Structure formats: C-alpha cells, structure tokens
Amino acid sequence: MPFPDLVHPALDLYESAVDLPDDFAAFWDATLAQARQAGGAVEVEPAQTTLKLVEVFDVTFPGFGGHPVKGWLVLPKDRQGRLPLIAQYVGYGGGRGFPHELLHWAASGFAYFRMDTRGQGSGWSTGATPDPVGSTSQIPGVMTKGILNREDYYYRRLFTDGVRAIDALVGQHFVDPDRIAVCGGSQGGGIALAVAGIDARVKAVMPDVPFLCDFPRAVRVAGRDPYGEIVRFLAQHRDKKDKVFETLRYFDGVNFARQSQAAALFSVALMDDICPPSTVYGAFKAFAGTDKTIIDYEFNNHEGGGPFQDRQQMAWLCERFGV
Amino acid sequence: MPFPDLVHPALDLYESAVDLPDDFAAFWDATLAQARQAGGAVEVEPAQTTLKLVEVFDVTFPGFGGHPVKGWLVLPKDRQGRLPLIAQYVGYGGGRGFPHELLHWAASGFAYFRMDTRGQGSGWSTGATPDPVGSTSQIPGVMTKGILNREDYYYRRLFTDGVRAIDALVGQHFVDPDRIAVCGGSQGGGIALAVAGIDARVKAVMPDVPFLCDFPRAVRVAGRDPYGEIVRFLAQHRDKKDKVFETLRYFDGVNFARQSQAAALFSVALMDDICPPSTVYGAFKAFAGTDKTIIDYEFNNHEGGGPFQDRQQMAWLCERFGV
Amino acid sequence: MPFPDLVHPALDLYESAVDLPDDFAAFWDATLAQARQAGGAVEVEPAQTTLKLVEVFDVTFPGFGGHPVKGWLVLPKDRQGRLPLIAQYVGYGGGRGFPHELLHWAASGFAYFRMDTRGQGSGWSTGATPDPVGSTSQIPGVMTKGILNREDYYYRRLFTDGVRAIDALVGQHFVDPDRIAVCGGSQGGGIALAVAGIDARVKAVMPDVPFLCDFPRAVRVAGRDPYGEIVRFLAQHRDKKDKVFETLRYFDGVNFARQSQAAALFSVALMDDICPPSTVYGAFKAFAGTDKTIIDYEFNNHEGGGPFQDRQQMAWLCERFGV
C-alpha cells in the first residue's frame, strides 16, 4: 500500500531525462509514409446487436504494412451533421471486446471508435486482429518483441495502426475532421500519446495512467509487469542493455509528448506500481501543448480514476468540442 | 487452475441437500409485510450527466424498515409507451456506482434500474446507501452480520430492499408491470434469485455465477471469500455452527429457487472458486420454473461469461419480452 | 524484512503533523457526558471456571449510548483491601475471549479487567458485545464505519466504552481508585491512549505497538491492514479525502497523547508494517505526561515485544503502584 514512487512535492519537480533522438520525427514520418504507401481498403460493416439507441459498425482498416486491423465504431442512431470523433486504444493484453461494453461516448453524442490491438486481445478482453510479424528471442508478451531494432519493434506497428485508424475515419461523412480526440488507459494512454505526437489532426488527447512513458526510469521503478518483461529480458540478455534503450527512445511517451500541441487531460495514480507516477509526470511535464491538465488519484493503484475520470473526461471534452 | 469442484457428469447429477424450513414462505411474507408497513416515499430526481441518448434519474425508495435506498434509473430518451423493466443488483462490496458505467440495457430499449447495496458500496464501486442496523460480533464484511438470528441477518434487509425496489418502480408510468426482469452477477445473482423467489411479479430472472446458494456446501467448498467469512466466524465461534446454519436456511438461493415460476437464464463457471459450480447447479436444479436454461463457462473462474453472457442475456430477454 | 519506515536517528527526530482540532476536548467532553446520561446498570456475575487461585466475574456495563458492553474481571481469590486496577483493551478483530487466556495480572495481585470490543470479537478471539449502530457505505471492518462524520464514527463509541469501563469499576469496593492503569496492544493500545487522554483518573498507560495514531501518515506508510481499509475506501470514494481526515483528527492517538498526564510505558517495533514505528513515535513524542518511556524492538514486526514487554510492564507498573 505505501507509495511505490515519488510523491509530492518531489513529483512536481521531476523531469524525465529521456533522450530525444535527432531523427525522432524523421523516423516516424518515414514509418507513416511507408504505412500509407502499403495502402489497403477500409471496410465499415453494420454489426448485429440488440442495441437500439446506437448503430454499431465492424470496421477493418489497413494498419502498419497494410495489415488489416479491426475496430468497433459506435454512432448515435439519431444524429445530425458531422460528429466529433473519439478514438480509444485499449490496455495491455486486451482487444476491442464487444461493442456494448463501452457506450458512454456514443451516448454523449460522439462518434466512438475502439481500435483492436494486433496480436493481443486475449488477456482481459477479446480481439480479432493478428500481428503477422514474428520476433527474435523474446519474453512472453509484446514488450520485447523485436526490441533489438527500432524497425522491428512491436510498438512501431501498433502506434502506426493508431494513426492509420484516424486516416480511416477522418474521411467518413459523419466525422468532423476538426474535432478529433484520442484516449485510452495504460497502454491505451501510451498509444493515444503517440498518436497525438505523430498526428497534428488530433486536437485533444486524454491519457489515463499512461504506460510506455519514460522507459529508462519505468523499468527501474515499476513493481509489476508489463515493464518487468523488459527487466526479465535484460536479466537474460545481459549484454543487450544499450541496444534495448536505444530502441526504446523512439517509442517513449515523453518524446511523443514533446511533439504534441493538442489539448491534454492526463490522469495519474500515486499508488500505481504498474505505471509509476513519476513516469506519467515525466510525460506530462514534457507535453508541448499549453492547454494541459493532470488529475491526481492519491490512493489509487493502476485502476486510477476509473469512472470518476470518465466523468472528468466527458465534461472536459464536451466543453472543448462544444458538445 | 484445476477445477475446484465437481465437473460434468457429476455436476449434472448433483442435487442440493439444503433443508427447506416449513415456515420459509411465511417468514418472507411476514418480512415483506413488515417492510411495506414501514412505508416511506419514493423519490425520482433527474440527474445531471453528459449523456444525451438516455435520461438518468437518481431514485430513493424505502427498503427494509423504511430505510432509504438509492438506485440509478436509466431510460432511453426517445421512448414510447411502457417499457420492460430490468432491475440489476450488484456484486459483493460494490454499490450503484455511476449511471454511465452500464448502458447496454437502456440502449436496448429497457427501463434499467441498478439498485445500491446498503452499507457496501466501497469495495469496487461506490454506493450511497447506509445500513442503519448494527450487529453482534462479526467477521468484517456482511456475511456474518447478525447471522445468529434470522431476524437480524443482513441479507433479510438486503433481499427485502430488492423486492421493495420493484414496488417502487412497478407503479411508475413508464414501466410495463407485465415485463419485469431481475438480474445480477455473484451477490447480485443471489439477490435476483431471492427477489424472483419472493415476488411473483418478476417474470424473468438472470443470475450470473450466483452467490448465496447452497450454503452448507458452499462454505465447505469455496476456496475464497466471501463464503470464507462464515468459515472464519465458525473458526472462532466454535460453538455456533448449528445456529449459523439454522439462520442460513432462510436465505439460501436453493430455497428461493424452489419458489419461483419465472423464466430463468443462469450462468455458471466451472473453475469458479468463489461461487463453486455445484452450488449454482444446486439452485438451478431446484428452480421450480420450467423455462430455465444454464450456460456453462468451462474455463472461467468467477468472472464467468462476462460480455459473452451479456449478449446471451440481451438476446434471451429481448425474445421473451418482445423487445 | 527490511524496515518499512523511518529508523533511528530519523525516528527520534520525527514529530507528527497531526492537527489538533480546537474543539477536541469539547467534543470528547460532550460525548462522555452524553454516554453517562444514557445510563444503564452494571452487572458483575460470578463465572464458573476450574480456576482456583482467582475469582472470575462476567461483567456487563453500559457503554456508549448505554449499550451493554461485556468484560471479564479476574481477582486474586485471596485478597485484602483495595487492589490496583488494570483494564486491558484488545486488538483489532478480537474480543474478550475466555478469562483463563490471560492471568498474569491477577496472579501479580491486580484487579484485572479485559473489555470486550463491540461488534468485533470474531477474528482471533471471541466476543459477546454487539455494536447496535449501523453505517454508511464502508469497507469491511470497522475502520471506515461511519467515517464521514465524527458523530457516527465507530471509534467514538468504542473509546467511550473504554472510559465507561473505568466508570463501572472505579466504584467497586475491591478497586483502589488512585491506582488505575490501562493497557493494550495494537488497537488495544490505541484505546488505552484514548482513555488516558480523556480520563484523568487513569494514572498509568501502557500502549504496545499502538494502532490508531497519526492517521495521515499511517494510511500512507502502513503496508498492511487495518490502516489499508481507509486506503481502499479512499480508492473508491475518490472525492471523500477531506471528510475522512477531518473525522480522523478527533480519534488520533497523537491528539489523545497531547492530553494525558499519566505515567506511560510505550513499546514500538521497528519492522512493524501494520503500525509503522513513526506513527508510534509520533504519539510518544506528543505525550504530555513527563514520566514516559518507550522501548524499541528493532527486529520485530507487529508482534512487538510479546512476553518480553509483558515482563517490562509488570515490573514497571508494580513499581509505580507499589505492588
């Protein structure tokens, strides 16, 4: 129960020391260009449910490498004009699940999209998207999948999927391209930060207890997985520390935060031993946009603000997007 | 991971040996009469949310002893005529939480009510309903609160609240009194069974991995709390075994099942070490209504069918209530 | 095994920052006056045991609200004149148990009283005293029972019982009213501190590894329950932090310590992760009486000094009370 990491006031003073590679933006520009070049079709199929107040669509879009990626799109049945879009990315191990599992954004008048996570989708909710790419020797999980080379690293593919989801939706007739938000908790928050750092179309980002931030500190402070996958990898591959951290610089939420001008609503839990609070503050402090807020949950572990934060998000985003 | 209890085919053959007191129905008739006599006002106040597709009401109704009990009522904004009602009771330790946390019933066209749980509402979701009654010596939790006397037992009050919730809603203009369903998971499933056993207005009951069934077996088989609260109580109060089981007969889901003629959709998880599957089968086998179905989740622990079962429920209930 | 909290010399320097409410004494004066006004009879019934060297009495006295509270009184069979009285309060979850379980005080020539704990008495020893008062939403256990209002908080009743026990015994013919001591371990030590802080008749207090001290630090440092009940409550009721700590100020051992002029023998365990040593030192430092001693057990967790401390207590108290 005691705090696993810095508390205030030390927490306020913490600045991440993550190194920003000179070619960070170039790497992501090239990655995205390559993904767009791979092309692929977007499919938006109506899905059968008992839900009457919303319409649900089973979406397939081309992600990294043109690989097909799934997602659920949920729209208010009774809608007019172009809707603000909110894309949600999901936490480690999960997948897009079923459309009825999260309805509060559509019920608040948003076009809501929940992106599946390639190759995961078995741990706490189901997914339907393969990751067709293999790996060098790895620890079970995706944290060390391809970690010895930035080109091969799993998150290169997943973050690209996150941007390509926006590509797929922004041109739909029901989406207002000037009101695009991304959100997610834990890994989903990390993806949201990455997408907001790569893609300037994103006007608002809401990372909850984000994962994938401030790696050099995170792997040394976190008390539980998934950061521990990297620790266990290094415990065996005792000679690979430099390579691993060289790769991770290109995927660090702190570096993405340094690129984004979106409005931002972060949350952090001070008893979080999965995503230690200093690593979240590290990203928040580095966030370049000036309309930024962070909400502390002092007595929470990684569950963070839960439904309290949902309510904060709904109010904050409705205000910003005039909903 | 191994199965903690009977598996098929032994599971199919299992019959609960719980004793049905001669005055079981009389006890509950008297309890309910007493609660109704205590009276109290029903309040249905509109609640502020960002949700646009539904209307939310903060309901207060008189439960056992006339004590005020809270709940959220969520109605489709765009509705016509009387709606089928579904009342959900929640699991051990939780409370009614926030209205946006579960929207799929309202989104499917139901009047959806989630009842708060007196004195709980702190463990995994928040509640707002006190239990103004004290207790003799007890183990932390409610399982042994007042357990030495059937009049004092906590669940006498909570089950009565469950019926009084129906009382409060059945007369509302938007509710169709001929289409009343109750549901819930774990403790919520136990309450649903009790309400269906006491109150013939209930036409459909959907207990998921129900708790509070087949106590004499459950306390001897369950590997984890909350049944363990009773074990720990008896471990100290070594001379109170007879009294405890005498009380529990009046609160056993098996005995409620024997009273109900509702349509029933049960679920059970074969790796459940909180609510052992034989105890669920014990109630299912004893269920008096003839339109009854049970769905097995072989490789699940107490999470049971989760969103898979939600979908089963929506399809099953929409069919029965013509939604 | 490592130390979960401050060690020396930092421990020596630690001063609790707990705030003393202006109306602290007034609150307790009013509480006690109200309890005394509620009245109720004291019953002292001989109890049947095989014990021949002592006489045992089953005592019932009126506690908070006049509610009947039980206790065991054990007197040397062969006694002369008025005896020094020692009242012991018991640890979290326990009750008064059986009279034969602790005989060393009576065997040393004291009138020994072990007070039961209302509503507990099931966790590690049995009790026989109800707590007839209910609660708002709470975490299992008593730490958050009524915590949103100082009038309703569980410990208001229990501490009052502790003083009312002295009221019940001080007038008995075998008790010397000038030699009254209180003691207890963990929760019992917290009650002893409270009673010594409220009631100037108490001339000596011996809190062992006391609980219920320095709440704001304790809930943030303790590694295990029961302080964790408050953490879990706040983890759900994320908006209630201020209310909770406002209540706790009136029940903090540090504030009681500031009121007492009794002689005091504290003990503390430096590896205690239930009652962190800094919180005990916080109370000890604040203790107003000048005849005060604290004994450190460096390599102990919450078991503290155990029988070593019993011996310290017997020697220390016999000396002070001329036994």
Next chain:
Amino acid sequence: MPFPDLVHPALDLYESAVDLPDDFAAFWDATLAQARQAGGAVEVEPAQTTLKLVEVFDVTFPGFGGHPVKGWLVLPKDRQGRLPLIAQYVGYGGGRGFPHELLHWAASGFAYFRMDTRGQGSGWSTGATPDPVGSTSQIPGVMTKGILNREDYYYRRLFTDGVRAIDALVGQHFVDPDRIAVCGGSQGGGIALAVAGIDARVKAVMPDVPFLCDFPRAVRVAGRDPYGEIVRFLAQHRDKKDKVFETLRYFDGVNFARQSQAAALFSVALMDDICPPSTVYGAFKAFAGTDKTIIDYEFNNHEGGGPFQDRQQMAWLCERFGV
C-alpha cells in the same frame, strides 16, 4: 479453505497403515535405559517474577545422553499435600518461553511443568536448551536431522527428554505420582503421545492436533511445513525413501498410541493442512486405552480448538484427577 483431507464419514473409517516394528518396544526400552544410565542432576531453582499467586521454579534435568534440559515449574503458592502433575510439551520451533505465558493449570491447582525443546526455542517462543548432537545432511529444521538412522534421529532425543522430565518430577515431594498427565499441541501433542506410549506412569494424555503421527500418509497429504521438510529432503535425496520411512516407524504417534493405556482426550481440526485430520484419527483409532475421546473442530485449521479446547481439557482432567 476447502478441507485438505478426508472428512466424515470417510474420516471415521480411516485406519492408519503404519507398520509397527517388532522391536519397537525394545528400541524404546533400550533408549530409555541408556538415557537413565547417563544420569545427571536435577536442579530446581526459584525464579524471580512479579507473580504472587504462584511460585515459579527454573528446572534443569538430565535428558537424553544426560544432556541438561530446561523447563518451568509453576506451583500454586498456597498448596497442600501432593498435587497432580501436568507436563506440557511445546509446538514446533518454540521453547519454554516465560513462565507467565500460561498460568491456567497452576491456577486450577496443578503442578504445571513446561518442558523446553532442545535446539528449537527460536521460532515463536524462546528456549534455553541446546541440542549438542550434530547431523548428516539435512533440510533446515529438525524433521530430517539424523533421519537416515533411528539411533541418530532428533526425535529419539526429544521424546526421551519428555520421559526424563517425568523422571525428574515424579520424585519431588509436591507431586502425586498417581496423577500424572501430559499434554501439548502439535509437536507438543506428538511428544505427549510418545511419552504416554513409553511411560506407563502417565495416567492421562491430551494431544491437541498432534503432529508426528502416521508419517507415510502425513508427508503425502500435508499442505504445509513441517512435514514438508521430509518431502523436500526426499526431493533431493531421491534414493533415500526406504531409509527414511524405516526410521520414521520408530517415531510414529500411531505406534506410540498402540502402546498406551492412559485416558486420552484428543482434538483434531478438519481444515488442518499442517497436521491432516486423517493422521490424527489414525493415532486416535490406534490408541490402546479405552477411556478415549476425540473432539472435532470442523472449521479450524491448525489453531484447532484453542481456548475452547483448554476449557475442555481443564474440565476433563479435573474430573479424572478429582481436582
């Protein structure tokens, strides 16, 4: 929480298959003869305490090999004639502790002796008796100390100490040699059974949740240490199974039970995963004396009956010894 072993009615039917060596009695006769031949002085020194109702003596007597063994003797201060003697042996890892820790036998009019345990006395209470004998390769703890040879096995020395304690006390002027009882919980119960099986002067034996019974079954059923020490030994010494069980036959409570004509009061806990109930029943069934009783504690683990059983013992023994 579920039962770790047989329950009724299977438990009633269980008979231990432990083999009784032909030379069992001869082995123990020779062992005892050898210990008595080693000789050594008995010292009974008054001890300083604050206790006024009893007199305490620090006893040293010659045990196995003439090695000095300690114990506390507690006598009612006010006594007349010869007292019944009760010798208590203590549980695994503990020692004689302090005399004030258990006073209910002396307070009931008995000469009470608590024997120290050679080489243990550090785990949960302190001891002061060395075991001056070494060991072949062993698992930490005493279960496998010298286990490859019955002459070297640790319990050969400890059980002999138990009989030699009777030797030391039976001749004291305050002891009635016709009223000698032995008792103990867990390991203490195992020693008590052994002493009662070796020494016909013992007229009553009260083993609580006894350890060291029915080894072949115990090591295969027990879920926790200390039986597990033997399992871990055999897990390494994969070729020593036959030797180990050959030794253990000479130290099995079932075989001692087969030798005793004392009156016996056993207790057993049905959820005990340290001393599985079938192993206790195995000894009880085999017990040769006809005045034998066993008390079940259905919902207890190894704590067994605790103070409830103390009361049973006091009543049972006072009746048998006319106290």
Next chain:
Amino acid sequence: MPFPDLVHPALDLYESAVDLPDDFAAFWDATLAQARQAGGAVEVEPAQTTLKLVEVFDVTFPGFGGHPVKGWLVLPKDRQGRLPLIAQYVGYGGGRGFPHELLHWAASGFAYFRMDTRGQGSGWSTGATPDPVGSTSQIPGVMTKGILNREDYYYRRLFTDGVRAIDALVGQHFVDPDRIAVCGGSQGGGIALAVAGIDARVKAVMPDVPFLCDFPRAVRVAGRDPYGEIVRFLAQHRDKKDKVFETLRYFDGVNFARQSQAAALFSVALMDDICPPSTVYGAFKAFAGTDKTIIDYEFNNHEGGGPFQDRQQMAWLCERFGV
C-alpha cells in the same frame, strides 16, 4: 505439497483418451516435405571458448520454412570414427544458452547437439533464433500462438525444426547415423517425443517430465503455466474451445508416442503440477516401442529427477549405443 494428480495404482491404470486424427501422419509427412523443400544451407562454424577437452561449433541449419535455426554442437576433441549423436531440445522459455553449460554428453563420448528454440530464448537461458511468423490474438507465450489453425500453430514450426536438426547432422562425417538419440526435459521432452514420432532414424528417446502431452487432460489438471496459457485463452475466447482442441490433436505427445518404435526412457514426477504425471503416463502407455521404461520421482515437482536422471540416462544410453 500434496499430489496434484493421480497416484499409483490409479496412475498405472490411466489411459489417455486423446483422439488420433486419421490424417495425423499425413499432416506431418506433408509438413516435413514442405520444410525440406524450402531448403537452406547448414553452417558449422568453430566457436571460441576456453574449453580444451572439447570442440565447439556454432551450427545454423534450415528449419521450418527454411528459417535459420541455431544450435551448439560439442564434440570430444580426441575422437575416432563416427560418434553416436544426441540431440537435446530445451525447456519452455529457454534457448541454447552457452556451450559450456552442459558438457556431460560430450564428456561421455557423444556428439552432442543442443538446438535453440525459435522466438523463445529469453526466460531462463538465452537464444539466438527468431520465429519470423506472427500470430492471431494470443496469450503471452507460445502456447496459443496460431492455435486456431493447425497450419499456423507455433509447435508445427518448432517440431519441424527438431527433425530438420537431425537432417542437418546425420550427414556429417563424425555422426554415426545408426546411433541417433533425442532427449529433453519438459518442453524439450515434448519435442523429443514429437521428433521420435515423426522420424524413424531416431533410435532412442529420453523424455524427462515431458510437456505437450495429453492436452485435454493437461489443461484441466495442471496447476501452473504454461498449460495455463491455454486456459486463459479459452477464458477469454469462450467460443473457441472446439477449434483449440481440434488443433492440439495434431501436436499431442500421446499421438507422437503412438508412432515411435525407438527405445524410450521416460521420467515422471508425481508432485509435478506443471506437467501432471497422468499426462506423462498417458504418453508412456501409448508409446508404441517395446523397449520402454519410466522412472518415477515420487516426491518431486517439475524439477523431476535432475542429476539423478542424468545418470540414469547416461548409463541407459551408453548401454544401448555401446559407448
């Protein structure tokens, strides 16, 4: 510590009910043909070590799909003629490690080859072989990688690698093609069984506590991972049970055992809760070869016989191969 599965005599009587697909052999023939068609070069490079009594070679050979797979080959420096070959496969999560880690086969006069495990090699020893193939949604680890289709399942590739290793070595001038043995513990034992079931060149197989046998029982009995990966997959993908077990039939050690005529030395641990003993006996009973032996380790968990079994293997194989 208690036995997690059947014990003797029930264990002796157990027969696996795993279904043998009609096209089992055809599936593997086709798989192997396809792998051989993919071709690829074998490289045998001398490796630098301080070892003087042996020569070490870093081998790369084409596995499934022609993918390069690594291994260490260790030969006695002083050798004459063709040597018997022993290929070892390694346990779950590990890789080929360093050549000095296991020298007893080369020191006994064998050509010893330790094959790397594609995509693993990070959990307890290091590997250097990628698995270039991706996966549908999976649980971390390889147990559910591609599990929805027998063509895609991870073990199709790994077992093929195992046979292709023999292909690579059998033609080397220092190998005697008539004396080829395979061995391994846990996953390594499962691979060894598969290779012996596919490839008749294998004359001796020594599976220790083999994994990957009798899947339908194993996933329902095993208390720990890795079988649990499949349980967790099915706990989420509640609708995929049939597909999963349909795939697993083609990879079950019981079915491979039914195909092999090699001499076999199995080992099994009766307290093994990773690879339950009945699943090992299931494979042993089904083993078609008539020169078969199984060695029980009654008091061991998954560590099994360890160095005791090494010695059994060395003696058994030296005898069979005339070394």
Next chain:
Amino acid sequence: MPFPDLVHPALDLYESAVDLPDDFAAFWDATLAQARQAGGAVEVEPAQTTLKLVEVFDVTFPGFGGHPVKGWLVLPKDRQGRLPLIAQYVGYGGGRGFPHELLHWAASGFAYFRMDTRGQGSGWSTGATPDPVGSTSQIPGVMTKGILNREDYYYRRLFTDGVRAIDALVGQHFVDPDRIAVCGGSQGGGIALAVAGIDARVKAVMPDVPFLCDFPRAVRVAGRDPYGEIVRFLAQHRDKKDKVFETLRYFDGVNFARQSQAAALFSVALMDDICPPSTVYGAFKAFAGTDKTIIDYEFNNHEGGGPFQDRQQMAWLCERFGV
C-alpha cells in the same frame, strides 16, 4: 523488481562500517592451528562414471575438528605436469551434488574440486558430509547455529573446512601449488572470500554475488532469507542483539577481504534482494589486493551473471594462470 538497495552512484561511494576485531587474525590463526592439529587422513578414491574425457575422484579430507569432509575432484584425463587448481564452494543449502553437474573447469584444463558443505546438502543439491556438532536454540538453517559464541558458530567450522580442502589438495602431485584459485556463488562466494582472507596460498578468488558480507547492514536490508534467519532469531531472542553482532564480526566477508592479497574477480547483481549489492560492494571496497575487478549485473536478482559470469571467470583466470 525495483532495486532493493543502493544504486550507482551511491553504491560506488558506499563503505562498510563493519568493525574489525583486534584479534581477528589471531582468532583464525588459532582456529586453523587447532584444526590442523586434529589431523586426519586424506582419501582420494576413483569414482565410477560414464565420463570419458575426465577422471573423477571421491575425496575425503579432514576439516574442522578433523571431521571428514567430502568433495569431488575432476581432472582432465589427458593431462601433463601440474595443473592449476580451482576449488569451488557451494551455495546455501546445497552439497557437492554429482561430478557431472559442472565440468567446464576441468574441460578448460584445471584440476577442479567441489567441496561439500557440512550438514547442508539437501536443499537444491545433495551432500554427503555431516556436521557432527550441535547447537543452542536456533532458527532452522545454519545462520544462527551456535551464533551466541564465536567458538561455536557454524561458519567457524565451514570456513576452516574450506582452508583444509586446500591443505588436502596442495600436496597432490597433479596440483601446481603456485596456481591456486577459489570461487563460489552466494554462500560459496562467502567461503571463497574467507579462505582467501585466511590462506595466502590462494592467488585468485572469484566471489559471485557473495553472501556473508557486511552482516550489520545485510540483516537490515536483505529482503529474503537466509539473512532473515538472523532477523527471526533476534525477533525472538530480543535480548541477544549485542552477542549476535559480536560473533558475526569474526565471520564477515568485509573483514576477510581486508586480509587478502589475491587477485579478485567479484560479481554483483543490483536487483539482488538476498545478497544486497551494497554488502557486496562493502567487501569489494575493503578488499586489500590491488588486482581487483567487480562486474555489475544491473537487471539481475540473486542469479547474478550466471553463464555470462562463468565465461568472464574462465577468461580472467586462464589469463592470470597462463592456461
């Protein structure tokens, strides 16, 4: 996973405060003289194995008190002249195991000796050496065996055995007395340090993650056993702290390090919670020899460098000994 102790740069700056007794060297001189005086024969018997490249001998030599101590000696079969000797001591709980378990030193051209550990040899590998000396009250394990007196402490005997092993081997015709090295991991590293501190014939010492260093800090920082044995001893024997630390000064690796002029290759793991890194640095800093190196394994717990460190050792020692 977080670091359990100091990290760099604080780790670099750490200096142990362990006190060096004035008579430290005198104590060990006397101890050794006494052991040598006890005498005893050295036996070197050929052992039967299947190993062909090496010769194995079963050695018995007189250790402390002349007690017979076992070890395995492994020599290259094909050897010329005198070989460098490396003696390895083993980790806590283990024994010498089987000769085939570690062959890389002999395969590199060394005379390799693995000493058994008296009285241990049951926890993770087997031993065959008794410790014929008993103990005062102790915690299971050897850490507190005889801890109240430096003459009686277990490690006095074990460290002496370590030196006497050198005595036994140095005179054998195949050993080069000018090239003697000692090594070991954990407890084995602690013994190696002690031997190098006592015996100037040792020219190289390679302690891996050494145990038994900097006791006063170690027992207060280590998160797991075996240091915890001392903590638990002191938790009961609350009055023995001074005696315990007085004894430990004579057995502290820091003090042995201060005596040695050998070349030294240490390893340390920064996540080691059994042998905290500061305690290893404490010994390394104090090491008197000037040819000293320490290798950090940042992301490892007590497994340390494993086979990576083996390779470091082989290269380092071959260079120093010209092999």
